[in-house]
Amino acid sequence: MTSTIKLKGVRPYGEAPTDLYVRDGELVEATDADETVDADGLVALPGLVDLHTHLREPGGEEAETVETGSAAAALGGYTAVFAMPNTDPVADSPVVVEHVWRRGREVGLVDVHPVGAVTVGLEGAKLAEMGMMAASPAGVRMFSDDGRCVNDPLIMRRALEYARALDAVVAQHAEDHRLTVGAQAHEGPVAARLGLAGWDPTAEESIIARDVMLAAAAGARLHVCHLSTARSTEILRWARETLDVRVSAEVTPHHLLLTDTAAEDYDPVHKVNPPLRPAADTEALRRALADGTLDCVATDHAPHAVEAKDCEWSAARPGMLGLQTALPVVVTTMVATGLLDWRGVARVCSEAPARIAGLTDQGRPLVPGEPATLTLVDPEAAWTVRGAALASRAENTPYEGMEMPASVVHTMLRGRWTVRDGKVNA
Numbered sequence: 001m002t003s004t005i006k007l008k009g010v011r012p013y014g015e016a017p018t019d020l021y022v023r024d025g026e027l028v029e030a031t032d033a034d035e036t037v038d039a040d041g042l043v044a045l046p047g048l049v050d051l052h053t054h055l056r057e058p059g060g061e062e063a064e065t066v067e068t069g070s071a072a073a074a075l076g077g078y079t080a081v082f083a084m085p086n087t088d089p090v091a092d093s094p095v096v097v098e099h100v101w102r103r104g105r106e107v108g109l110v111d112v113h114p115v116g117a118v119t120v121g122l123e124g125a126k127l128a129e130m131g132m133m134a135a136s137p138a139g140v141r142m143f144s145d146d147g148r149c150v151n152d153p154l155i156m157r158r159a160l161e162y163a164r165a166l167d168a169v170v171a172q173h174a175e176d177h178r179l180t181v182g183a184q185a186h187e188g189p190v191a192a193r194l195g196l197a198g199w200d201p202t203a204e205e206s207i208i209a210r211d212v213m214l215a216a217a218a219g220a221r222l223h224v225c226h227l228s229t230a231r232s233t234e235i236l237r238w239a240r241e242t243l244d245v246r247v248s249a250e251v252t253p254h255h256l257l258l259t260d261t262a263a264e265d266y267d268p269v270h271k272v273n274p275p276l277r278p279a280a281d282t283e284a285l286r287r288a289l290a291d292g293t294l295d296c297v298a299t300d301h302a303p304h305a306v307e308a309k310d311c312e313w314s315a316a317r318p319g320m321l322g323l324q325t326a327l328p329v330v331v332t333t334m335v336a337t338g339l340l341d342w343r344g345v346a347r348v349c350s351e352a353p354a355r356i357a358g359l360t361d362q363g364r365p366l367v368p369g370e371p372a373t374l375t376l377v378d379p380e381a382a383w384t385v386r387g388a389a390l391a392s393r394a395e396n397t398p399y400e401g402m403e404m405p406a407s408v409v410h411t412m413l414r415g416r417w418t419v420r421d422g423k424v425n426a
């Protein structure tokens with residue numbers, strides 16, 4: 001027996017209230033419903049898509065697993081995530097990507113798409129079996145050495161050429177490692193005052209400038225991970241205008257909200273790669289996201305076990321949790337500031353990432369005939385972040401004790417509730 005669910009009083013994209021009907025995994029025209037969910041005032045968005053998640057499986061299960069990370073994703077309003085390959089073993093072969101993909105299907109809370117490594121072991125020397133990973137059941141279409149940069153320009157050129165043949169995208173962690181040896185925090189007055197070794201922003205900007213030229217020459221698609229400076233956005237604009245290159249870029253919630261002064265407490269929870277930047281960059285990133293220079297928001301959700309964070313700054317691992325706080329941070333930085341409306345949020349958190357990754361069943365319009373893959377958000381329900389209460393196994397949130405302005409209430413994946421009333425529906 002198929003049943004019909006009526007979502008009563010929802011506001012699609014924050015617009016006028018209406019009712020949505022769900023049957024057989026799809027949105028359907030108005031009809032008799034077997035169940036009515038009172039969704040008065042909730043904003044309906046297509047399920048969010050995260051192009052940049054670290055699920056830590058295999059090998060880092062003390063920090064996160066596909067299961068705990070999927071729960072965090074669903075609670076954050078996500079219906080698809082891309083799992084970065086810097087695991088142990090590295091996801092540089094069909095065996096590992098298939099494992100991650102299968103675990104995602106078994107857990108069933110969110111579509112887990114493994115990202116394949118560009119080079120064997122993320123060592124930057126020899127291309128990984130990109131074609132085999134693309135041909136595996138995991139159907140890998142995004143490749144990245146994230147955590148490391150594909151620093152060698154010839155390797156990057158070859159990777160782009162292969163990716164083009166596979167209709168895949170190379171997601172670059174833009175950091176010239178020669179410029180960041182021992183670097184701890186954005187190079188500037190704050191790091192100087194705190195005595196933290198400076199991190200030259202040119203390390204990011206020079207790689208982006210190089211890569212757009214390589215991608216243009218190869219006719220390949222490039223995606224820039226966690227872009228973090230004003231000048232990087234200017235390089236993107238220049239590249240699109242003059243090179244006619246197919247390049248996309250993401251910004252993280254933490255680079256939209258937090259600045260380099262967060263390091264003043266010497267709490268390594270604020271240590272991240274790329275580092276938090278001065279307020280002028282943060283503001284430029286917000287404007288670039290609003291005007292479309294930056295395509296999308298990606299969390300760079302980076303769980304770390306206590307030992308990796310509860311130590312002195314220089315010994316701590318970089319990275320912070322993001323899946324359950326991303327949407328509220330976007331509301332704080334982009335909606336409350338008038339830079340984006342909810343249509344814009346749907347664009348940068350769902351539609352654009354789905355398009356970049358080539359997903360055809362995510363980021364779809366909320367109309368009959370489309371998949372019932374969506375999230376319902378209470379724009380008025382504030383909550384306070386507690387790392388210990390998040391679904392992730394790790395607790396390294398930089399937002400501890402901070403009040404967030406909006407709450408994800410329900411999430412649905414192809415007609416099935418993955419989150420009901422703020423709780424995971426296993």
Ligand SMILES: NC(=O)N[C@@H](CC(=O)O)C(=O)O
Pocket residue numbers: 054086146147148173271272273274300302303317318319320
């Ligand atoms: N962003 C981070 O600071 N850390 C990421 C790696 C990465 O995204 O480069 C991680 O895997 O922990």
Ligand SMILES: [Zn+2]
Pocket residue numbers: 146147148173225226273274
């Ligand atoms: Zn990275």
Ligand SMILES: [Zn+2]
Pocket residue numbers: 052054084146147300302
């Ligand atoms: Zn990352």
